[in-house]
Amino acid sequence: MTASELIEKLKQLPQDARVFHLWDxxxxxxxxxxxxSKRGHIVTSDFSQVCYSTAARPVDAPDEKTAPYWRTPQNPNYKMDDEDDYDCGYPWD
Structure with a gap:
């Protein structure tokens, strides 16, 4: 899928809906x-995810030799005492 194809599909969906990735x-x-990415792909991620390979990282991110475990930004609203921190429930339940 290309960026323009993704944009066209997203235009057909509710603009205030949260976006998730199907996993497991x-x-x-x-x-x-x-x-x-440095490889030229568009990459999506949640907050605080580790990215190992240089090719998958943003163009301006350090390479894997400089930072073997580059991490996406942390949620700016995250607090250590969040009650939901260990909640395994899903936001769509």
């Missing part, structure tokens, strides 16, 4: 980050 049979990963 359920929409478990919320899409909160998007970037152009």
């Amino acid at each position: 049979g359920e929409p478990r990963t919320e899409i909160n980050e998007i970037w152009l």
Whole structure:
């Protein structure tokens, strides 16, 4: 799928709906980050996810030799004492 194909599909959907990635049979990963990778692909991610390979990282991110475990930004609203921190429930339940 190309970026323009994705944009056209998204235009047909409710504009205020949250976006998730289907993983292990359920929409478990919320899409909160998007970037152009060093390989030229568009990559989506949730907050605080580790990216190992240089090719999958954003163009301006350090390579895997400099930072073996590059991480996407943390949720700016995250607090250590969040009650939902260990909740395994799903936001769509």
